[in-house]
Amino acid sequence: MSLEKMLATYEFEQWLYEEAKFLDDIDFDGWFNMLHPAISYQMPVRVNKEGIERPDYSLDMFAFDDDIELLKIRVDRLKTDYAWAEIPPSRTRRSVNNVRLIEYVPNEKAVVHSYLTIYRSRSTDIHHDLISGERQDEFTFVDGEWKLSKRVFIVDQTTLNTRNLAIFV
């Protein structure tokens, strides 16, 4: 690996850590600033296929299929006094690892894949939810900063074992 790619990998790792911190701290405005206005944010439904037939996720049904406007609706909703699903907010801990730089054009675009594990604890419930999967991200360089312009989250369950996705992946 070239030094340039090592540095870029480090840079995106730090970017993903910062994003995780914003989301875990429920700082939606901070998170929003990291997104590109033309973002596509998708979480396809995972399916059980016979054998190793791929892809083993749906190309036409999603748990999230958002652009920036829809993401803003979700965030605005969470800020109202009626968003019961997150009152009080879940305690989440996002661990990002196995970060791989797939494509890299300095100061222009990058494709980064990473693994994500979300620990979620609600209220006084002693049980926790675990949501795990792979993020396939694309970044665009705008005004000296990398912005997330595409995310596909490939979740590891075909039946999600969490009561809702009032949180972001």
Added chain:
Amino acid sequence: MIKTNINLEEMSQKEAIEYLIESVRPEEGSIPASLLGDPKIYDIEHKKVFLKTWLFIGHESEIPNKNDFITRDVAGYSVILTRGADGEIRGLYNMCTHRGMKLCRADAGNKSSFTCPYHGFNFKNNGDCVGVPLQKDIYGEGFDKSGLGLHKVRIETYKGLIFGTWNDEAESLEDFLGDFKWYLDILVGRAEMEVVGPPQRFIIQSNWKIGADNFVGDSYHTMVTHGSIVKLGMVPSATYSKKGYQIHTSHGHGLNLGTPNPDFAFPEELKDEYKSNLTEEQFDVLSNLKNMIGNIFPNLSFLISHTKVKGQLISNTSVRLWRPVGVDKMEVITWFLVEKNASLDWKKRSRESFILTFSPSGIFEQDDTEVFTDITAAATGTMPLVKQLTFNYTMGLHRQPVGDFVGPGVVFDDKFTEANQRNFYRYWLDLMTT
């Protein structure tokens, strides 16, 4: 006299049923909390409700071609739902008749036969056993495979909705749905409908009846639980959910029609198709529809929702199964349906509004799940039973149904009543005590 020291666990099934007859009083608007949390009741429910009635399995558009199949659950048992080479839809118990191994582990696919992973017995998708490895050598010349066909689940369909039952004595699906078909025509018979993609699945720590109760008759909660949607301007006002009709028919089925609607909630260009599939009265209801929320007994809920997304009005149609996996746990399975002949733009926006509002990430759905979970927790265990905690279902008991509505059933002229829940629990009780 109600017993004061109740312990269902130690009761025989007969005694438990007697307790239900004494304590469940839908006509008086009194429903014990323990119906949502007692394991004994859950066990009886499995035998008396889920093994007796018709249960939703899927939609015909999910298996459009010969040899297409999907695997689904019918009352806790895996079923391969397949369209044979003859075009007929069959439900096969997903169990090898030789030693009981599960034949197929994929959610969907296209296959004309299924081979058991244990000993390699092979079954055609009409259920016939067509291959036994080394048959002549190990079973002898006279071996007859014809008795080894896969077990079948009884299948019937209505307007593309596929139902199954393990009860060979059950009345026909047509009779089971009865007058409710008039409304299902509007839901799924108004045009050629197709399911888009696989269903979404997620787990809620909730008794399944809370979901059915919520959809069959609870428009009242919309004002508060879904208050955030009003704040966002996606629906007109907090009291919009009161306007319209609440309707129920026999067999515990019920729905809520939100009307009127100044806008046509469906693709304008399909009006001719709607008119050709519906009666004039049904088309009139469709034209004024703001939303439609209901439940086919026991656990198939449905929804047409018309909201404003990104400044544009759009409707979406979905059905959802509250599949019990335990007394305090259910798998929610949701299917999104759309008019096959709608424009690509409509299909895209309709799916978008479905995902935004009524999927696991749906901003309506997610607030409901919080409520369902907490109700279940509160109803669980011995205390609600011993203390005989009951829920109040008396809303609208003083009201008389209207006589001049165009559709069948018992109709109330606004949605804030609990007549549908009383009707749901009446039929539930009838089945439980039969």
